[in-house]
Amino acid sequence: GAVVSQHPSRVICKSGTSVKIECRSLDFQATTMFWYRQFPKKSLMLMATSNEGSKATYEQGVEKDKFLINHASLTLSTLTVTSAHPEDSSFYICSAPQAGGPPDTQYFGPGTRLTVL
Amino acid sequence: GESVGLHLPTLSVQEGDNSIINCAYSNSASDYFIWYKQESGKGPQFIIDIRSNMDKRQGQRVTVLLNKTVKHLSLQIAATQPGDSAVYFCAENNAGNMLTFGGGTRLMVKP
Numbered sequence: 001g002a003v004v005s006q007h008p009s010r011v012i013c014k015s016g017t018s019v020k021i022e023c024r025s026l027d028f029q030a031t032t033m034f035w036y037r038q039f040p041k042k043s044l045m046l047m048a049t050s051n052e053g054s055k056a057t058y059e060q061g062v063e064k065d066k067f068l069i070n071h072a073s074l075t076l077s078t079l080t081v082t083s084a085h086p087e088d089s090s091f092y093i094c095s096a097p098q099a100g101g102p103p104d105t106q107y108f109g110p111g112t113r114l115t116v117l
Numbered sequence: 118g119e120s121v122g123l124h125l126p127t128l129s130v131q132e133g134d135n136s137i138i139n140c141a142y143s144n145s146a147s148d149y150f151i152w153y154k155q156e157s158g159k160g161p162q163f164i165i166d167i168r169s170n171m172d173k174r175q176g177q178r179v180t181v182l183l184n185k186t187v188k189h190l191s192l193q194i195a196a197t198q199p200g201d202s203a204v205y206f207c208a209e210n211n212a213g214n215m216l217t218f219g220g221g222t223r224l225m226v227k228p
């Protein structure tokens with residue numbers, strides 16, 4: 001099946017720094033990718049929809065200036081957590097539906113664990 | 118929606134028994150539902166899906182039941198194995214591939 005990768009899988013950073021997380025569709029093209037955040041023992045919460053060639057759509061309560069999304073190609077979306085703080089520590093997961101593929105089918109990445117000290 | 122409290126609901130079953138995990142969804146307009154399995158530190162893994170024009174769908178050792186009247190979804194796992202231990206989430210797709218996840222249930226299988 002289709003594969004989505006994320007890099008890095010784990011990152012630890014100091015408060016105030018910015019962290020970039022990559023989401024790649026390895027063997028298919030994705031015009032749309034989704035970014036989720038998952039706190040410990042909680043469910044996945046959709047943060048934003050990344051659209052290739054246009055601006056991302058953010059869910060209510062998600063600061064677009066803090067969580068910068070760039071979907072520069074049909075296989076890559078990046079999420080940059082700017083000026084990270086300890087409360088941004090979370091598990092970030094991306095997903096992508098395959099362009100032209102079976103409707104409703106999404107492929108999830110393995111997640112990125114962000115720890116802000 | 119998001120679970121309330123610090124801990125996920127937990128279902129503990131004996132190896133070999135059947136497991137039933139329940140989920141209530143919120144949007145009556147949702148037309149597609151998916152169950153995901155998530156192991157610690159990993160992304161969600163697709164298990165089985167069902168469309169709103171069906172009330173039951175079977176896979177290998179898993180069955181999903183959909184009751185649209187009460188907006189309830191269940192996942193049945195037959196002959197539960199230790200490898201089934203994980204957190205299970207239901208998700209509803211109501212518009213443009215956007216998924217809304219339920220709160221999750223932790224399944225613990227006792228050997």
